[in-house]
Amino acid sequence: MSAEQTKDPVAEQIRAVLDGRWEAIRQQLRADPRFPVAEPDLRLDLEQHRARTLELVTALTDSELVRATLPVELGGTGDVGASVTGLEMIGHGDLSVFVKAGVQFGLFGGAIANLGTERHHREYLPGMADLSLPGCFAMTETGHGSDVQSILTTATYDPETDELVVHSPSPAARKDYIGGAARDARLAAVFAQLVVGEEQHGVHCVLVPLRDESGQPMPGVTIGDCGTKLGLKGVDNGRLMFDQVHVPRANLLNKYGDIDDQGRYSSPIESVNRRFFTMLGTLVRGRVTVAAGAGAATRSALTLAVRYGLQRTQFTYPDGEHEVVVMDYRAHQRKLLPRLARSYALALAQNALTGKLADISTGEITDESSQRELEARAAGLKAITTEHANDTIQACREACGGAGYMALNRFADLKADTDVFATFEGDNTVLLQLLAKGMLTDYRSDFQELDTRGAILFGARQVTTSVIEHTIGGSIIQRLISGAPGKDGDNALEDRGGQLAVFEDRESHLTETLAMRLRRAGEEGADSFRVFNEAQDHLLESARAHIDRIALEAFVTAIEEAPDGPGRDLLNLVCDLFVFSTVEANRAWFIEHGRLSASQSKGVVARVNELCGELRPHTATLVGGFGIPDRWLTTEMMADLASF
Amino acid sequence: MSAEQTKDPVAEQIRAVLDGRWEAIRQQLRADPRFPVAEPDLRLDLEQHRARTLELVTALTDSELVRATLPVELGGTGDVGASVTGLEMIGHGDLSVFVKAGVQFGLFGGAIANLGTERHHREYLPGMADLSLPGCFAMTETGHGSDVQSILTTATYDPETDELVVHSPSPAARKDYIGGAARDARLAAVFAQLVVGEEQHGVHCVLVPLRDESGQPMPGVTIGDCGTKLGLKGVDNGRLMFDQVHVPRANLLNKYGDIDDQGRYSSPIESVNRRFFTMLGTLVRGRVTVAAGAGAATRSALTLAVRYGLQRTQFTYPDGEHEVVVMDYRAHQRKLLPRLARSYALALAQNALTGKLADISTGEITDESSQRELEARAAGLKAITTEHANDTIQACREACGGAGYMALNRFADLKADTDVFATFEGDNTVLLQLLAKGMLTDYRSDFQELDTRGAILFGARQVTTSVIEHTIGGSIIQRLISGAPGKDGDNALEDRGGQLAVFEDRESHLTETLAMRLRRAGEEGADSFRVFNEAQDHLLESARAHIDRIALEAFVTAIEEAPDGPGRDLLNLVCDLFVFSTVEANRAWFIEHGRLSASQSKGVVARVNELCGELRPHTATLVGGFGIPDRWLTTEMMADLASF
The missing domain is CATH 1.20.140.10 (Butyryl-CoA Dehydrogenase, subunit A, domain 3)
Known part of the structure; x- marks a missing residue:
């Protein structure tokens, strides 16, 4: 801690509150003179900035932050909270390092850890963690970003060779803005529509080697460079096109969907939608970070x-x-x-x-x-x-x-x-x-029930009253709200319980009236897109209130x-x-x-x-x-x- | 015009309305293939970007835009509207060119044109316009930006040599962020406190050579480089420190304040405040641009x-x-x-x-x-x-x-x-x-009456009702407001006259209640800073409503x-x-x-x-x-x- 901060005991009390559960790793990184919270170096050109960023990320590999990324069975601590918090601390410095580290340890590492199985963990996670295997996370396409379910890249099982054939069928299928693709990544976690025989099984993730040891693109892989961006100059965002690229069947990250030795597809999750959302659920760590x-x-x-x-x-x-x-x-x-x-x-x-x-x-x-x-x-x-x-x-x-x-x-x-x-x-x-x-849906409904278009259409929900769950500090919040004297009166904002009740009331009202509007989408002859679209600003306001x-x-x-x-x-x-x-x-x-x-x-x-x-x-x-x-x-x- | 635009006659009608009074120069620049609306060139480093920007600005010198900048007696058209509009059109392209041109033709040229007299015009404006004399506008200091009246740089008349001595008395007096100073400018319009004999006459502008023909800083002038900025990479912002720099008395831009051959100061404007605001009034063109x-x-x-x-x-x-x-x-x-x-x-x-x-x-x-x-x-x-x-x-x-x-x-x-x-x-x-x-003050009060601190304190104004003047489209607006049926009723917003009345009412109410609050600052024993400060958000809202x-x-x-x-x-x-x-x-x-x-x-x-x-x-x-x-x-x- 700096001299100034130690002089202010009140600031120190507040710091402890803000540091929270992972105070230890925060304090450790603050005290670490090698911790890469780098000031901007303005003399660097694009290539130099990228090189420096890779260097700084590589320097993290012996830190608690990266140990936290690895599961216990591979020598790590598996402490996801410490990993996210450690990355958060990098956020005080060079954000190219933050993003590059987030891609490597969080997205690339996370895809392998969460979508892969034990064989993938053993084979790839150590190299992921020590940066001997720089990777990238190839989900977004030029034509589809938010709508992942509609991506065009295919991974087709070829029973002849027992391989998967990864292919970009059109310019819109190009993987775009992929951090790490332009310069450093050797292996990509590629999201693609899995096709086995006649059947499409939805989006799955396949590991595709991008470059050989000397850094040359693998056969069939075309790599582009997004070049200069508004910011994040140290992150080598790139573009990938696959022309019938063959990879072993074992490269399918197979936790939620596998192809057996007989070339048959199976999944522990029957519903295609539910499977999709389960796989996408692994994105949560990236968003938290x-x-x-x-x-x-x-x-x-x-x-x-x-x-x-x-x-x-x-x-x-x-x-x-x-x-x-x-x-x-x-x-x-x-x-x-x-x-x-x-x-x-x-x-x-x-x-x-x-x-x-x-x-x-x-x-x-x-x-x-x-x-x-x-x-x-x-x-x-x-x-x-x-x-x-x-x-x-x-x-x-x-x-x-x-x-x-x-x-x-x-x-x-x-x-x-x-x-x-x-x-x-x-x-x-x-x-x-x-x-x-x-x-x-109160977090409880099965995703199967929801419209396949995910974020867009809700269909006719039966929600009439929303239930506010106090999942943070539940009993504390409940006690304060119950004890608020002016809860429904004129001075609701004068005490904490009343304030909580006011915030809760706003969310409930917005959500209930939203549900009423959206239910119309399910009525006979309703133009469900129109019903949704006309409520879109209401919907966004509900989310903000939440x-x-x-x-x-x-x-x-x-x-x-x-x-x-x-x-x-x-x-x-x-x-x-x-x-x-x-x-x-x-x-x-x-x-x-x-x-x-x-x-x-x-x-x-x-x-x-x-x-x-x-x-x-x-x-x-x-x-x-x-x-x-x-x-x-x-x-x-x-x-x-x-x-x- | 592009093919697409000519295909849409409605867009063309709208364009004519938006183009307004200076449609001619807009159309001329749109049709001019040499007009420097440059796309970003991402491979350029700082020095290359600066060089390219100077080149593009220099290329403007034979354009209508720059002819509009020069007065008729010097071969220009003196069409300020065309000059501002021409610069506006550059705003569609590389904004470094826009700013660099604005500094040269608008600020530097404007200071000479508006604060100088005929001898300055003759001597400097042609070189200003053809870029043989790149200049800069040195007003802002590290310690004082908004509060120009408090700048620290001095220009002291030395009767011995009949010169002005320009000096930066402290680090806070450093001229900062000055566009053109770091690389190109040879002459600076320097704003400084003019001292003649024992007397301070307030802020005046003095022309100070910065570099000799070979580009070397003049004796006593220290030039720094602001280096990389968030944007405007092509503008060479720099810093200036003056160590007792002697310039001829004639370098004083003397329209509003002069020193005669006997070393006596005189000004056509008696009040120091009024003189200050008159000189600052010349900034208006920069702000419009x-x-x-x-x-x-x-x-x-x-x-x-x-x-x-x-x-x-x-x-x-x-x-x-x-x-x-x-x-x-x-x-x-x-x-x-x-x-x-x-x-x-x-x-x-x-x-x-x-x-x-x-x-x-x-x-x-x-x-x-x-x-x-x-x-x-x-x-x-x-x-x-x-x-x-x-x-x-x-x-x-x-x-x-x-x-x-x-x-x-x-x-x-x-x-x-x-x-x-x-x-x-x-x-x-x-x-x-x-x-x-x-x-x-309804634009009518003399600035003399106002508190010297300019933008900050109003003192006790006697305004009780504000008068809305329709200085744009006066009779049209008046007719619409008078003819509005629902002006005071429930449907005020349903017709144009009612809408105008609603906007006007908001401004009037905010301004009147603001005046009431501020009048308290003039009361006996009032803490006038506090009265002002507590009304500051009200004041800003009034300006927005206007x-x-x-x-x-x-x-x-x-x-x-x-x-x-x-x-x-x-x-x-x-x-x-x-x-x-x-x-x-x-x-x-x-x-x-x-x-x-x-x-x-x-x-x-x-x-x-x-x-x-x-x-x-x-x-x-x-x-x-x-x-x-x-x-x-x-x-x-x-x-x-x-x-x-």
């Missing part, structure tokens, strides 16, 4: 902008002598502090999500509804956290004026690198729809579990700001639906201003609480201010 | 995203066969169409602003209140248009998914290059305050003046969407202040959805109406879609 990294980048940006705003002055007070510290302007507080409060809420929701992922991975939680809930929540939290990242990093850049535009001050990379987080691992709009679907609610629950639970002290008191204030600024942002809805009167609504706006003022003296502590070591955030602009 | 360029970049992004959205499909209809064109999704329409409508409104407000600038420049309008109005409006429109650019280009990038992230598809540069438009030529928050100040109002007036006026036909009908629909989506975004305010009932507010949301649906079939025409030649917008992603 992306959300985690986006959160880290956001907190870096806020730390930089707040510290700059505490030193930077502009214009004088009426005395004509003293200049005003820009953080004292209400407009500046309004720009940064509600976003800071939301970052706290999302960080704590993220911790809960990582925890749930870990518990399901270790088998501590086994029921299918928890798995479905995890998938829905990961989709939603990824969408909201990455959207928040883009919005907040932009605000932070602007809050630092011209200095914010200079690459040495970090916002350039933070902005450019996180921008695509809104798109990869699932487009945010599609992911919010996925969450809404989960909300409507994430707001679980973020508040996570925040409240973390506060309730924290030891008494000034750190906890301050967290309570931040939580208030999160509540009031969230209600403020949605206050039109609250008035329209009779939840707030016009004058109460004005009161909410006033309360946000008041809370910004109350938090102003604590802003240094609040970014200190993020626990980002000073040496990870050196910038030219702070050195400039110090020289005045 | 930046807003114009941001608007152009936004329309480029929308054109790309809409055309992509009309070709791209994702997920199938319930028939399981046909894929849905993404523009058919309501969420996609919601993402792009309200932003498109706002882009129309802002483009037309921009045309009105450019026209006003031109009329004032040619002396057709001479009253001081018009000049003040122009300054306030330029500040506000620059802030809102650049904010809209950042928001819209981001939405367009996301609307194109992974393809949007590839540099070849243009969003990378559009985003990175326009990002700083929110900051340069005045931070957007500060500019909105400047506008609000103008609104409070820009919404004048944008609507500009839109309505342009429609009223357009010939009847399907182009005009479509513009009417777009204008409706602008109205309803603006009210929707601010609907909490309208309900809180008794302007809309809860159910009317819900109706507004529904109407936005309806209008999106009504405009959907016309989206190709609507972006065609922007009149951006196809060859300026070639991208890889459209070629990919065409190959499917």
